[in-house]
Amino acid sequence: MTQDELKALVGQAALKYVQAGGIIGVGTGSTVNKFIDALATMKDRIQGAVSSSTASTERLKALGIPVFDANEVDDLAVYIDGADEIDNRGYMIKGGGAALTREKIVAAQSQRFVCIADESKLVGVLGRFPLPVEVIPMAARRLMRQFAAMGGIAQLRMKDGQPLVTDNGQHILDVTGLTLSEPLRFENEVNQWPGVVTVGVFAHQKASVCLLGTAQGVRTMTF
Ligand code: 5RP
DSSP states (O other): OOHHHHHHHHHHHGGGGOOTTOEEEEOOSHHHHHHHHHHGGGGGGSOEEEESSHHHHHHHHHTTOOEEOGGGOSOEEEEEEOOSEEOTTSOEEOOTTSOHHHHHHHHHTEEEEEEEEEGGGBOSSBOSSOEEEEEOGGGHHHHHHHHHHTTOEEEEOEETTEEOOOTTSOEEEEEESOOBSSHHHHHHHHHTSTTEEEESEESTTOOSEEEEEETTEEEEEEO
8 A cells, every 4th residue: 555545544444533522633744634524424413623723724615624713623533634743642743744734733632642644654663753842033043053052953944945834833843863762851941941932842732643654554542
């Protein structure tokens, strides 16, 4: 099976976590796009979604799925999103699509985080994928030095020759060279640095379940 087919497989499998009559937390990315397409087949049986990005909002609306503001909804039963890496404890790196801040917000609002990913995303220790960190632009250079002091190399994410601007009007640093064997401790520490909006380690908002697409089918990991 191709990677695209594995993404479609887990996107479809995630439908079983969608409760009839509910509002669903929806993440961002190519795997989630498969889930949104699958969700459209049962759109008459849900109230709608809370979205984690303008890209997902546009896709949901184009398929006729109502999108609610996060502030209109108290609690979500389930949040469905992809990951750039996930380990066997459910800790993740996210933000490859630059949507990490809203993803963390919607995940925090949800009772259950169902991660959907193809098997290439499963790692022993987080850190191979460059760690996305959303930052306030005026803090970017100082934060690059702070990451260098802990052995990382931080690069400003660019798009069309300009720093990429997130949905929140901020910038992204991508940090390589870190081994994240203690994700909770790392997330706590970097969250304290002035100018950090969101660090792409999802340890406090880790997955409850991961539906992993493999050549043998969907493997369900529960954490
Ligand atoms: C976006 C994310 C995505 O979940 C992550 O990048 C995985 O994307 P894809 O499903 O396209 O591999 O965190 O900010």
